[in-house]
Amino acid sequence: MKKKTRFAFNAYLQQLARLNSVEVEELSSKFTVEPSVQQTLEDQIQQSAAFLTLINITPVTEQSGQLLGLGVGSTIAGTTDTTTKEREPTDPTLMEDVEYKCEQTNFDTVLTYAKLDLWAKFQDFQVRIRNAIVKRQALDRIMIGFNGVKRAKTSNRAENPLLQDVNKGWLQKIREDAPDHVMGSTTTGGETTPGAVKVGKGGEYANLDAVVMDAVNELIDVVYQDDDDLVVICGRELLSDKYFPLANKEQENSEKLAADMIISQKRMGGLQAVRAPFFPPNALLITRLDNLSIYWQEDTRRRSVIDNPKRDRIENFESVNEAYVVEDYRCAALVENIQIGDFSAAAAEAGA
Template sequence: MKAHAIPEMAKQFHQLFTRGADYFSSNRKGDFTISDPAENSLQIAMLESGWMMGNITLRDIDRPSGQAIEIGDNSLHTGRELSGRFKKKLFVNGTSFELVETDSCASLSYEQLGQLANINGFDKFVALISDFFGRAVSLDMLRVGFNGEYAGLPTNPIENPKGEDINTGWHAIAREFNKGSQVIIEKFSLGEGGDYPHLDALANQLIKDKIPEAFREDPRLVVLVGAELAAHERLRLFNAADRSLSDTAAAQLLTSSVAGRFAFVPPFMPGKRLAITTLENLHIYTQKGSRRFRAEFVDDAGEYQHAYLRNEGYALGNGFLYAAADENAVTLL
């Protein structure tokens, strides 16, 4: 392909990509504010990118800082009084939050753009880029939620490949909540002969000591297991089982249930961390009106840039509904 044909193909692609121009209101060249239909399209792409993303709480809010509010709790709200009506106050145990500017970007050189467009056709390439970007943004949001420690400026993805400096994530929030009551940071051992012989014992202790009684039998409660802990537990179960097919299958099934609750390995969660909560309790907030979407051809750089800017932050709807063993506290035996 001739070099001068690549930018021309990029221009054709750009026309196709922005043919839903009614979705955008232009602020300046290459920079758009997402209107409701396009904003919904991006959110749908993000939600469809994974099961977990569709079950946590994504909420648009007006203010850049405040306290998370999860209406009510699982305690008893029914009764009677000797005089007058029965009353029960709603509890607000949400954590504080602060939204910070967050920018996501994926770029392609004109040469890559031309090659991919030739292979797939423009229409397919539009869908390919949109789907990839939705997945990438979603995974980054989860990555920061599990690993984020603080909001740095500028961020350094080389030194912090898990987004540790992008924002303060759920686990870091929980470590500071209520003077650290919800996260075990003291050293302990897990395995035969250790402080906890297996994951069930550790999870049961967390639930008993740190999850409010009203939530302990809540069917929404799940166990989030780091990949290293899951592998350790699976090996323990296999070693304990006879080598018959039925025992092996049973051992495999047991790893999807810990302490009688549904258990799974979330993407990007540290390998030796164990956390118990409801997925709805994990909140990600975006400030209304802060979203900026950019689909731009940068001739100076010779590339197409697909970017999404917004004010974003993390919170726990109920800080007491998150209990965890920190990965740095665990020694596997």
């Protein structure tokens, strides 16, 4: 590490120590991040990824407990013949008996001396260090939310490149806790057996719009079916399957204008389509965005910053207890293992 870099990095350590009310020498030992600093860090993580700004990231006191809920989960209007019985009030926030449990997630990062030497010439040296750590934490949370299926004692990034073994994400929670809200797979005892939702000529559905409409009618609770906040979360590939045929052909100007309008609106089955990074390519999730949450437990963010000259790098060890939560399963429909193609030949053979 160059002398100028060392000076800038020492200033970063002094600032980090001051914010967390510890001595600089204590940073290399595991310390608990100050509550105000933890809240600020969580806000920065949320703001660093567009999708996270659309969902809830909420602090909780206990490691496990009841879900916070969507706020209003049932109807309250009714009538009562008070000559025969008393009026009985309804708690609209009452949830089914579903609990969360925050599990430790490690966010350990490395910054090489060479990288720090490059950054040291910039005025925002400390901000660059923070952003490098914060941005990756944000993206990893999204990846776990859509791909996590279990929590291994020791995760294996080589075997699970989408962090499938770090924690159970939103989709897995729906598979296990609300299998009646899933189309295209069955889950029993934590084991998921894939099926197939065939879309196209000769398939079960003519197009993706029909898939979404049927999923809303069959899998979403009647209380939420007409909710204006319902959206379709999907990946880039599924959006391309829907809109690429419109874009990939020669058109008159008037037709092109109409196609551009349709593509810009990005709707499926009458609902707004929301593209999310790391979402499974052959699936879609119908829900309200505020139905997806990440709970982080207060006073559980631990950190240690170690200067390791043996490896010419700075090592940042960080962890926090967190849980991926679907607030109300009645407002969720997962359709996966979607196959798009021409199935007319197979359908004809089956009918023969």
